[in-house]
Amino acid sequence: MRQLLLLGNPNAGKSTLFNALTGGHARVGNWHGVTVTALEGEASLGGRRVTVCDLPGVYAAEGLSMEERAACAYIEGHPEAVVCLVAECGALERALALGEALAEGRRAVLVLTKRRQFERRGGRADAGGLQRLLGIPVLDAEGLSPRALKERMGEAVGRSSPFQAPKGALAEAVYRPAEARLTKLDRVLLNPLGAAVTFVLLLAGAFFLTFSPYGIGGYLKGLIEALFSEELYALSQRIPSPVLRSFVGDAICKSIGGVLCFLPQIGMLFLFLTLLEESGLLSRLAFWTDGTLQRVGLSGRAVFSLLMGFGCTAAAVLSTRGLEDRKMQRRVILALPYLSCSAKLPVYLTLAASFFENAFLAAVLLYGLGVGLAFLVLVLLGGEKPAPFVLEFAPLQLPDAKTTLKALCFQLKQFIIKLGTVILAFFVLSWLLSSFDFSLRFCSAEESMLASLCGGLSWLFAPIGMGDWRIAYAALSGLVAKENVAGALELFFPAFPFGARSAFALAVFVLTSSPCVSAIAASCREVGLGRALAYAALQTGSALILSYFVYFLTGEGWGIALPLVLLAILLLCFWRSLRAGIHRYRGKLAQKFHRRA
Amino acid sequence: MRLSDGTAGTRGRVTALTGEEALRSRLAALGVRTGEQVGLLKVSPLKRTFLVRTRESVFALSREAAECIEVEG
Known part of the structure; x- marks a missing residue:
């Protein structure tokens, strides 16, 4: 079956095109050697089934991020596939440079996107002229219905021919930028105050809607909790x-309810x-935070994951995949x-209430203390300089509803599939340990295996x-889900x-x-089981x-202690020079030693 | 002059690109090539991040990246 590879700069509109061609039914692919999210789907183009x-x-053949390197390797590894170069009209020359680097001589088609925006800014592009110049079919994607798009694509892929990169700049007649x-x-x-106000409002609003009991997220969570903890x-x-x-009630209902009730909030x-x-707002936020983050060895791109960390650590860990290099990740x-x-x-x-x-x-x-500690950890670990930060400011635009929804469903599904099974397993395990004693007799929590284990650990908190x-029981239950700590504390100590x-x-x-x-499961996916467990042990210790x-x-x-703490702070201030x-x-x-040798 | 030494409103023609291969090709893809015009739109208060405009696009650069761009005029 013929394969079509969508290649282009970020923001060129590939995902929109992909959704239009495949109807949004995507399958996540794992690429050889690198686990990077790739989307593969099937489309019926001009009567033929094609894998898209x-x-x-x-951006360029020698990419900076892990994802870009994987994309380049994929193209080189599929010499028989047809390359579909997706180019934003405003960035055509850039896309052609990419095509020259990766697809010269390969069978290709060119798809132009965002023409309206381009022409509004005074740009002009002649599709026919481009077709003659490049030797490949050129297609305007904007404004086409999915059916028309599929037909035209099918026809274009049928006519696909080897791509000839243009020699020198494009003639004015063919393309005016x-x-x-x-x-x-x-x-x-771009004004510091304006940005601060805007982003604080946006983020506060988002967090309120998601986590406050009065927001939508809190409301939906309450609904699901009520359904599982009470009705079922x-x-x-x-x-x-x-x-x-007990199994159906405590293990199944409560645990599935416990997992599902998070979904609305994580989804939001x-x-x-x-x-x-x-919308492009993220790059503006990254611009402002990059300076501060550079001090701790990160770049502006990390602000995304860090912000998510205030919502859900697991989701934030999953989002670190887009970062530039592994060490920073x-x-x-x-x-x-x-x-x-x-x-x-x-829990806090x-x-x-007690202190x-x-x-x-x-x-x-406590939140402030946490942020301080996070920065401290980053400074202490800060190794080599991160890769130079380059982030494009895509024009601010209203997000496309369909693309956003598709991205959202995709991420939710990933979250459930990757983590749901682990969480469920742990819930069942903790039920087992807290409902049976060592002779496997069904009993109350105080006599269970878990209680004995915790009895053994009670010296930890002495x-x-x-x-x-x-x-110790409450603290251990935090391993499964942090809210359990509050629940256990309320249960045992009114x-x-x-x-x-x-x-x-x-x-x-x-x-x-x-x-x-x-x-931890999410970390395991990103950095491997050994490291994830080591981090967990280190953090708990x-x-x-x-x-x-x-x-x-x-x-x-x-x-x-106070002089010791002050000494420690002084040491940290001069940490960099100490290391040097x-x-x-x-x-x-x-x-x-060299000289001696 | 290096781009990182400029202030908001600085404009000029790129004369040289230093730095690693990966960075140079990334910058070239965004329109920073020798002979092209670049302008500095904004510099962050601590001079650690720079907002740069080329004919093709607008993008943010860290100080290390901006130091790799030599401009004149």
């Missing part, structure tokens, strides 16, 4: 056998961020858990004044008996410990130590 492959946007201009909204966004659960209580009743998070990206994944995900908020609010009059303020304090197995210091130390522990299983330290600090520790000094010293040593 949507490659990620490429438009002027790249910025819109009025951009003038606001009540139904399950009718089952006579106690084991089966993905939606807002997709809108940010599709790993650093971001390691630092993401410190940006408290939304599930930690109930529950504990905060702060204003629970909300305490939560904000240094912070809470050597109770139930605290009134929190331990003092303010312990509450604060526990809050710090939750803040800094490893994220939940779904985030350091979380324990940090919580001990905080407990110590808030107690008698001030006199001894160490490197220089090592360099001198190496030189010495």
Whole structure:
């Protein structure tokens, strides 16, 4: 079956074309050697079945990002496929340069997109002239219905012929470029105050709608929770056998409900961020944040993932795939858990009541602490300089509804498939451990295997004044989902008996410990199982130590600890110069040995 | 003069591109080629990020990338 490869610069409109040709029924492909999302679908073009492959946007043959390199390798690996060069009218010369680098001599067609915008800016392009010049069929995609598009594409692919790159610049008669201009909204966004206000409002609005109980996300979550925890659960209580009743009720209903009730919020998070990206606003945000992020060894592109980290760590980890290089990706994944995900908020609010009059303020304090820690981790890990940051400002436009919806459904499906099974497995496992004792007899939570395990671990939290197995149980349940910590605490301690210091130390522990299983599973997909587990262990271990330290600090520790903390801060300020000094010293040593040898 | 030494409103013709192969081809794809006109639209307050315009497109550059572009005029 014939294969059609959609190749072009980012923002050229490949995805729109892909959706139009295949009807949006895409299958995710894994490319040999690199797991990068590729879309493959089938289309019926001019009566023939064709496999259409949507490659990620490429700027140049030697790409900067992992996705671009994979796209180039794919093209070289399929010499018999027809290349469909997708070019935005405004960026035709660029697309032709790409074609010259990757498709010279290959059977190809050229599809022009966004002609209206181009002509409005004073540009002119002659499709017929281009056809003669390049030797391949040239097609205008704008304004065509999907059926007409498929017909014309089928016909063009049939006529496809070897691509001849133009020698030198394009003649004025064939192509007159438009002027790249910025819109009025951009003038606001390029002003620091205007940008700050706009983005803070946008992000606050998005987070409110998604996570506040008064927003849509919170409302939908409540609905699903009610459905599973109440309706279906009540139904399950009718089952006579106690084991089966508990299994269906606690393991199945509660766990599936627990997973599904997140979907509206995660979906909304993905939606807002997709809108940010599709509209072009994200590049403006990246422009402003790039300076700050460079200080911690990241680039403006990472702002996307970092923002998502406040919503859901797992989703944020999945979104790091688009980053420029692996090392930066790993650093971001390691630092993401410190940006408290939304599930930690109930825990903070529950504990905060014990050590702060204003629970909300305490939560904000903890969030701030988390951000500080994240930056700290990034600075400490900051290795070589990241690749130079280059990000195009696509013209600001209203996102296309269909493309956005398709992207959203695709990401949701990915999330469910990749993580849903893991989460479910863990829920069932934790049900097993908390409903049976070691002789596999069905029993209550206090006598279960999990309780015994936690009893063994209760010494872990003794240094912070809470050597109770139930605290260890609550903390461990956070591994499955962070809200469980709040749930377990409410279950076992209707009134929190331990003092303010312990509450604060526990809050710090939750803040800094490893994220939940779904985030670990997502990390596993991105950096491999070994690394993901190592990160989790490292984070949990350091979380324990940090919580001990905080407990110590808030107690008698001030006199001894404060100078130590100040010393540590001083060291960090000069960390960079310290490292440089160490490197220089090592360099001198190496030189010495060279001479001797 | 390097582009990173300019201020908002600086315009000029590209005379040279230094830096790595990957960066140069990325910049070339965006319209930064020797002989082409480039302009600096905006410089971030800490002079770490630059907004550049070529005939074909508008894009943001980090300081390291902007240091690789030599302009005159």
